[in-house]
Amino acid sequence: MINVVYDIKVYRQVLKEIIQEDDVVVELGCHVGNSTRIISQLAPKGKIIALDKGTESIEKLEELNKEVGTSIEFIQSDVRLHETLEEVAKKVNELGGCDVLSVDLGGGYHPDTTFKVFYIWSSTLKPRDTIIRNRGLLDFIHSTSTSEFIRSEEGWLESCRDDGVPKRLKELKLYSPKV
Template sequence: MIKIVYDIKVYREVLRDIIQADDVVVELGCHVGNSTRIISKLSPEGRIISLDNSPEAVSAMASVMDKNRNVEFIKADVRLHETLEVVAKKIKEIGKCDVLSVDLGGGYHPDTTFKVFFIWSSTLKPRDTIIRNRGLLDFVHSSSSDEVIKSREGWLESSGNDGIPPRLKEFKLWSSKIN
């Protein structure tokens, strides 16, 4: 399932609905850890890998990790391929990614949010994904099509198992490692 929301209360309600006690959650855009604390309590037997690049996140997330042993914080830019490589290696060792949580500024940059979602979900193949972004939600509710293309997992399995389609040359701007 892929769920797009904007309101932070709705976002946290969806987290409560989908996260199970032993889930592995990758949280992109944890900021100061308010949602991370909720995720940690929802998955006490699981593991949470939270990422953010903001300076405010460092000390706040250190406090979250002190109180929640199942949380690991990585200060990094989730747009960088190198960051994805680090997390993908951790997920490979764990053996699964159950939930991908994407909250990159809420209302800002829907194009960046979608690109990050697409690349990370294609790599990690989560069971469920939740994205908090006003622009994407507005787009979804404002668009229409007679075509039915639907993915039922937390990633776009309808795109195939190829990861990043080679025709999307723009992704090369993000990383020289994408061929």
């Protein structure tokens, strides 16, 4: 299932509803680890791969990892880069797959980038559940109407199962010929 929320309290409540104790969780945009802490409590037998490009994340995630054990792996990197996706996809495959993809890239900003990152990462990792925190996407969803009904039941857009990922997305500096 794909969940789109904005309010941080709702975001964390949905995490509590979807994460199981042995899940592999990929968290894009972990910032200083406040939600990562919650995820680590929800998945004590699982693995968390937390990513953020900000330098303020490094020290906080190192402290959190020492506190909760080795279940958290922090990667300081830009999630828009192919190298980052390739590195995480390899790790996730070694762990048996991704259960939950958590996307929180700025909360209310850049819904276009947030959606593109979600699409690329979820199409590659094919998680059971995804949660996206972004005001722009939520506003878009609630402002639309259509007579067509296309629905994905997984944490990725399986309705586009064989369409693949676009080979070149210049604005994301992401080249993905392998996915």
